[in-house]
């Protein structure tokens with residue numbers, strides 16, 4: 108049995124702070140005991156040490172331990188189009204995104220980007236991610252292989268569409284079924300990999316291919332589901348035109364049995380109360396991607412309406428419509444956008460850390476496995492340490508309270524402050 112105690116300051120949020128305010132757990136001098144890749148104890152260093160006097164200690168004082176970040180919405184084939192600013196969703200897709208994604212017909216190109224992608228996740232402290240693969244089976248397999256080699260936990264799927272994109276990105280419903288079934292067989296439940304059925308969005312999917320998605324979910328218990336929903340006004344209008352018999356956007360997915368406990372809908376900015384009520388009843392989640400929503404001018408998440416109806420939400424970066432891989436930056440964006448909207452929710456540091464960690468695990472049905480430092484969970488850990496002479500170093504020296512320290516980390520820390528990352532107790536190369 109391999110055991111180690113990590114000694115440093117430590118934060119985690121083991122309960123939902125929207126329901127239970129004051130859920131932030133902080134230890135100025137913590138001991139985090141890891142045994143065989145699991146959390147065996149988490150508390151003040153002195154007491155953890157006293158109970159485990161023979162276990163080796165890694166002294167990391169001067170920095171802060173956090174649970175590994177969980178990104179609930181990110182696109183693997185969009186690494187190289189980050190930063191294409193100045194357009195709304197549909198124009199951005201046509202101009203930059205779809206041509207880039209067509210390149211993934213070439214599996215060698217896909218392998219190169221898969222490495223850039225997993226490096227991007229790890230370097231920013233993301234240990235678990237729900238990922239849109241590519242429209243091609245072989246390059247989606249390359250993503251799974253790269254994540255497995257890096258040791259990251261990903262839930263991903265081949266992107267399905269049969270209309271309105273570039274012709275080379277379309278599959279027939281039969282091919283969508285065949286390729287997805289093979290990928291599920293090859294990767295779902297292998298190590299830390301899980302599969303998610305992934306239609307791109309209702310705009311690019313006929314009823315026939317959405318029907319295939321429903322069949323894949325029914326035939327493969329445990330497989331997750333992800334897509335886009337209610338992102339921009341123009342998109343919602345177009346979906347209403349294409350599906351005139353459905354009462355709203357969510358109804359298109361519901362009709363095919365796609366809105367369940369393991370369904371994560373990216374954005375949901377332009378939502379209605381009727382949709383929110385049904386999402387809550389079906390226990391689906393929203394992936395909130397505030398950086399992307401601002402960059403593409405999509406709108407601001409109605410967070411209070413999500414909370415009032417009881418719809419779960421967690422954070423996603425939405426690389427490459429978003430602003431990068433950083434989940435800390437994403438948390439800050441969520442805070443800033445809520446500040447800017449008249450009915451915004453006043454997010455505090457505990458909400459930001461919850462949204463970047465445990466909330467994501469809950470959205471993915473992985474809350475027993477990861478998301479905080481409760482005993483028995485996987486030791487998915489990020490070590491944040493301010494580089495010498497950085498603004499974070501200055502703030503950390505002066506933080507008047509634990510809350511201030513954590514909100515300062517969300518405000519000014521970036522990838523240069525992520526010094527070490529572990530998944531299931533194993534260091535990840537960053």
Ligand code: GUN
Pocket residue numbers: 182196200204307308335338399425428
């Ligand atoms: N809707 C359909 N495809 C996409 C995409 O790639 N990014 C975003 N943000 N929205 C989408």
Ligand code: ZN
Pocket residue numbers: 180181182335373425428
């Ligand atoms: Zn997206």
